[in-house]
Amino acid sequence: MxxxxxxxxxxxxxxxxKSVFSIRSxxxxxxxxxxxxxxxxxxxxxxxxxxxxxxxxxxxxxxxxxxxxxxxxxxxxxxxxxxxxxxxxxxxxxxxxxxxxxxxxxxxxxxxxxxxxxxxxxxxxxxxxxxxxxxxxxxxxxxxxxxxxxxxxxxxxxxxxxxxxxxxxxxxxxxxxxxxxxxxxxxxxxxxxxxxxxxxxxxxxxxxxxxxxxxxxxxxxxxxxxxxxxGKIVEEGEKEEIFSNPLHPYTRLLLDYSIRGRGRIRGDEDKEGACVYYGRCEWRGKRCANEAPLLYGTENHRVACFLEGTY
Amino acid sequence: MEIRKLSVEVMTETGFLEVIKDVDLTIDEGEIYSLVGESGCGKTVTALSVLRLLGPSFRVKNGSVLFRGRDLLAIPEKEMEKIRGREISMVFQEPMTSLNPVLKIGEQTKEMFVVHLGLKKKEAKERAIELLKEVGFENPEKRYHQYPHQLxxxxxxxxLIAISISLNPKLIICDEPTTSLDVASEWEILNLLLSLVRERKMSMLFITHDLHIVENLSHKIGIMYLGRIVEEQKKDNFFKKPYHPYSQGLLRSAFMRGEKLIPIKGSVPDLKNVPKGCKFHPRCDYVMDLCMREEPKPIRIDDGTWVRCFLYGN
The missing domain is CATH 3.40.50.300 (P-loop containing nucleotide triphosphate hydrolases)
Incomplete structure (x- = not known):
């Protein structure tokens, strides 16, 4: 193909x-x-x-x-x-x-x-x-x-x-x-x-x-x-792969909500240089605070998370 | 609360049109009743007529709303004012437009205590902050001084939920409270509502078009189509065995019958061209001659289940 x-x-x-007149943005x-x-x-x-x-x-x-x-x-x-x-x-x-x-x-x-x-x-x-x-x-x-x-x-x-x-x-x-x-x-x-x-x-x-x-x-x-x-891709792959074996905490959360209808999220906070999902992640570690994970994996399934793969 | 044979009409340039007809529903103490239907089916009109908040072009044709022994449609407006907010309150769909943008959150939260209970400023503020904490704000003092656009x-x-529960109502009506929200905040709000209903022993009338929510939230379900409740069941039974062809179609359309998607044919007719007989018959797969001539009456299947469809009963 x-x-x-x-x-x-x-x-x-x-x-x-911030407003129509402000210089800084x-x-x-x-x-x-x-x-x-x-x-x-x-x-x-x-x-x-x-x-x-x-x-x-x-x-x-x-x-x-x-x-x-x-x-x-x-x-x-x-x-x-x-x-x-x-x-x-x-x-x-x-x-x-x-x-x-x-x-x-x-x-x-x-x-x-x-x-x-x-x-x-x-x-x-x-x-x-x-x-x-x-x-x-x-x-x-x-x-x-x-x-x-x-x-x-x-x-x-x-x-x-x-x-x-x-x-x-x-x-x-x-x-x-x-x-x-x-x-x-x-x-x-x-x-x-x-x-x-x-x-x-x-x-x-x-x-x-x-x-x-x-x-x-x-x-x-x-x-x-x-x-x-x-603004970032946190996970991508074949449909069956993603739905049967979701790897990123955010994907799992989404699946919990929309398919199973339950779940919890924690407060949102942004941190410069951290993983985009750092503020909400339940499993965040020290490394996640200082470094943003890249997409990693095979053609079938890629994820951007330090919890997974050979990081 | 009990709604009996409620019919409401709206005036248009072509005369009065029936918006809802013969709506019967009962909500017991501590019960969550979900009213499900597509837009324009009369869910919101039902809710608004309970609180007598319908616009001037609507009129109640017949029926009654019994709440703790009184008919809400018959009492004077002065008494109704005491019931709104204190005994029955409502959460609307649009959190963006339901709050006053130029008043601080605190002002709007404490207003109920000042107006209805006549509390002093300081006391009202304390109660308001307590309330904001109860609905899950981590630093209620800060929120108290913020404006709606900052949230x-x-x-x-x-x-809005905090405001609506502030006077400990017995019944809370939620009209699609999460439609404009993200999945994540959606379930947060639903969980909050669920825990509040349990803790404060309230009843809830929950209006939605989303069957996924209903599955996780309610005790009883009413399916509405073109102004009529076409089926009512206890939740668990409904998802196991929906009776009305419309309910079955809805479940299939919403991916609740596996991954296969079988849409309902046609579209919802507008109120000016309501079909004769059963209102669903032009879209129904099991349509019979009878359906085109007569409108089915509710047929009781078992305790807690009834359906308006000629396929059942005799």
Missing amino acids: GEVLSVRELSKTYELK SKIRALDKVSLKVNEHETLGIVGESGSGKSTLARCVLLLERPDLGEIHFCGVDLLKLKEKELKPLRRWMQIVFQDPYSSLNPRKRVIDIVSEPILNFNLVDKGTVREKVKDILLSVGLDESFVDKYPHEMSGGQRQRVAIARAICTEPSLLVADEPVSSLDVSIQAQILSLFLKIKEERKLSMIFISHDLNVIRFISERVMVMFK | SGGQRQRV
Whole structure:
């Protein structure tokens, strides 16, 4: 299997000012040397709580935001070396579905306008046949003809998210990034949309990055799993490996909460130079306070923790 | 508390629409009742009508809410004011908007003691700090002088819980108290609620859409769909054997029947186009002719279990 995406040591820092007028600012490390790769026809699930850098990662990978450092190779092309003009035609191959279908669709446009815009933008079909093309795509996401001329406010959350998916897949991308696409939906609708993602992935041989805070969702949809905490990857590997043999204390905690529904956490405190998880860790030792562990392990399973492996 | 045949309507430009219909539920002392359903099914309306906090466009069509021998829907507003907070209190979903952003945490916590119990400032402050400690703040004196924006979502929710239990209510209503929180703080808040309910011998009406929470929290479960409670069971039995097709679908959709995912078809209709007969029939896999014509009445299966579905009974 070939690589569709390979990201090396991506970092992004945001500056946060105390108030509008203050001169000094504090820095937030949203991404700290994150490396990942996505193979052809594979789904990478990224899990973490809010503020762990999942969304920043998604935005940086698609260059909706420029990372400070790192490399992004998409099908062998080094994206960060390209000029915006050279990048634009490539955007056809990578698309995104956002979390909130209420704000990600323009309320003044009809479904036909929303979905046909990218098609016409990249000259995929000519104007005369675009309506037919849109109908086809809507059908493949489970919306019939009657939706073509509707406005977003006439649809439910699940239907809007289907439109957002239609818009993302209409350019036949090879990589689809889904940023919490089901977390604002009701349970019964969530299940429908998840099955839809699985279906289009099979039909279109897509590679996906699927971001969620819900381990049950991640378990259902992905082949590989990455666990993030405060801008770092703390554990990654094959899905079965991660779920049957979680190594990092944070992953275990997440599993305890979402699968078994119990657990305890201790207070959060930051310490410069320490492991990112130091403040919360139950098993922290002396070494964890002074040194940050690197990801260590095999292709199947890597973890950043001093408790494990040959550290 | 006992809700009997409660129906509520809302006025719209097309006339009155039924929001909830014939809701029956009983919460015994020390019991945790979870009301589960998707958005728009009437969970929150049920909770708000218990406290008589519905907006002006809503009206109670019929039914009663019996609380310790009195019908809350019939007593004068003056008496209701004494019940709110003192006997029944509520924790809302949004910890970001439920606190006043320009008042210190302490001011808002002690307000209950000053207004309802008429305590002096100093005494009220002491009680407030004690309370903040009880809900798990390590240095309550410091928190007392902070503003809401200095706290995280979970911490704010803890402040709200502190306020709501301050007068030792008999019943606490929690409306999706953890939906906007992270998994980790979510379970922290739930554990806190659980221990408070036990220690203070309160009853709780817990409103949620999350079956994973319900499994770990409740004694009794009511499943709500389009304004009706379609099934009620004791918790353990419910997860072993859900009766209503909607309950079964919900459990499958929420990965609670193994890793396989079998979604419920269709989507929740809006209130203007409520189907005839059984409200679930357009989405139901076991639909029969009868379901399209008539609405099923509750059918008792055993002590503590009933379901609104023609598949059961005669």
